[in-house]
Amino acid sequence: MTRQIALLRGINLGNRNRMSMAQLRESLGQLGYEAIRTHLQSGNVVFTAGTTPDRAERDVAEHLAGELGVRVPVLVRTRDELAEIVARDPLREVVDDPARHLVTFLGEAPAPHRIDELNPAEFAPDRFRIVGREFYLWCPDGLRRTRLTNAFLEKHFDVTATGRNWNTVTRLLTLADES
The missing domain is CATH 3.30.70 (Alpha-Beta Plaits)
Structure with missing residues (x-):
């Protein structure tokens, strides 16, 4: 399990791609991620996962699109990165x-x-x-x-x-x- 940081592009800018950080935390929890924390309202999420950052990028983007209808690019870096x-x-x-x-x-x-x-x-x-x-x-x-x-x-x-x-x-x- 590694600490990872997801950076979502274009969340809560204007009227597009609106979501609360509570929704975002809940969505990542549904993926099995743990110790989820958000920062500001612009799509910054810290979490623990047993998957690679590349896999987390795909999983988060696909999950947000499928569950919330929010289609945004997601970039992930590990804590060490x-x-x-x-x-x-x-x-x-x-x-x-x-x-x-x-x-x-x-x-x-x-x-x-x-x-x-x-x-x-x-x-x-x-x-x-x-x-x-x-x-x-x-x-x-x-x-x-x-x-x-x-x-x-x-x-x-x-x-x-x-x-x-x-x-x-x-x-x-x-x-x-x-x-």
Whole structure:
């Protein structure tokens, strides 16, 4: 059994894909997951499961679609993967506000040639680094002003993407460690 973190993309944004966190916890419980905790209303779930993260991604997405009619991409990382994501933050030296620091979780590591096509100067003053399946982003002028959005990254890299600010990322790690 491993602690895992599910990141649902597009939950409770506007009038689409609405669900309470109680519904989400209950749904994951129906899958046999244990020690389920949610954070905020945006589809952040920490749980214990005896399945692989890849399997959990499929199971959660299929279950939510079948039981609640909510069709959203789901990305899962283990507690240890999330701890590594936090520990290896390549932008920690420049970040001075965790609310403007984002980690975008990618469904798979982008192709190297697609990474090379991103010219950092074109996105200044934003700064970014890609490490494995994570896109780290520092937006000194605020997240709302960046052009490096989920939609842009999904199109450019041809992967599923969902972002969380640094406060949320570290809180999810804390929740994973508490249970």
